[in-house]
Amino acid sequence: AQSVAQPEDQVNVAEGNPLTVKCTYSVSGNPYLFWYVQYPNRGLQFLLKYITGDNLVKGSYGFEAEFNKSQTSFHLKKPSALVSDSALYFCAVRDTSTNAGKSTFGDGTTLTVKP
Amino acid sequence: GAVVSQHPSWVICKSGTSVKIECRSLDFQATTMFWYRQFPKKSLMLMATSNEGSKATYEQGVEKDKFLINHASLTLSTLTVTSAHPEDSSFYICSAAGTGGFREQYFGPGTRLTVT
Numbered sequence: 001a002q003s004v005a006q007p008e009d010q011v012n013v014a015e016g017n018p019l020t021v022k023c024t025y026s027v028s029g030n031p032y033l034f035w036y037v038q039y040p041n042r043g044l045q046f047l048l049k050y051i052t053g054d055n056l057v058k059g060s061y062g063f064e065a066e067f068n069k070s071q072t073s074f075h076l077k078k079p080s081a082l083v084s085d086s087a088l089y090f091c092a093v094r095d096t097s098t099n100a101g102k103s104t105f106g107d108g109t110t111l112t113v114k115p
Numbered sequence: 116g117a118v119v120s121q122h123p124s125w126v127i128c129k130s131g132t133s134v135k136i137e138c139r140s141l142d143f144q145a146t147t148m149f150w151y152r153q154f155p156k157k158s159l160m161l162m163a164t165s166n167e168g169s170k171a172t173y174e175q176g177v178e179k180d181k182f183l184i185n186h187a188s189l190t191l192s193t194l195t196v197t198s199a200h201p202e203d204s205s206f207y208i209c210s211a212a213g214t215g216g217f218r219e220q221y222f223g224p225g226t227r228l229t230v231t
Contacts, residue, residue: 102161
């Protein structure tokens with residue numbers, strides 16, 4: 001079984017400050033990890049993924065995430081937040097031991113960036 | 116990048132009627148498509164997995180006779196909500212997985228269903 005936890009329902013940061021959105025996961029095999037962003041009444045937009053290789057993954061819009069196997073975490077980060085980054089963020093995991101392609105999503109974290 | 120479309124983007128229907136939502140992979144072949152349901156400010160709940168040419172696999176608690184899924188071709192899957200009720204109102208999102216080892220998953224823009 002695979003699962004994802006996003007421990008924070010809400011993250012508030014001031015514009016220009018660094019932001020972190022937390023994600024931890026559980027899989028029986030090795031994980032594929034993903035971050036998506038969703039704006040109101042829109043579908044999911046892909047931000048970045050970890051498949052293998054470097055633990056630090058860089059993605060769209062200046063976001064990055066660090067895969068930490070020992071802590072089973074994949075936190076999303078950005079050095080300087082923008083008001084336009086305000087949205088709902090989802091972390092997702094897929095177990096590489098299955099080729100079904102089914103991803104499990106966290107409950108989501110609402111990021112609010114204040115001017 | 117690969118594009119997945121959904122039609123309609125929003126639909127309002129009366130209670131008791133059925134509504135069909137289409138999910139298309141526009142520039143790649145999708146052997147597997149997933150249907151999700153999302154409640155306001157909540158996570159995506161996987162409803163079912165459909166493989167081209169075979170019956171869909173439904174998640175526990177999802178009524179297969181109410182949510183009919185057809186995946187007749189490598190570029191089209193449909194979700195039909197039968198005898199819709201107000202509690203079926205939700206945001207429905209599909210995703211399509213390509214072929215190959217990693218099976219990248221691409222999401223559609225979603226369909227807002229409102230049942231009156």
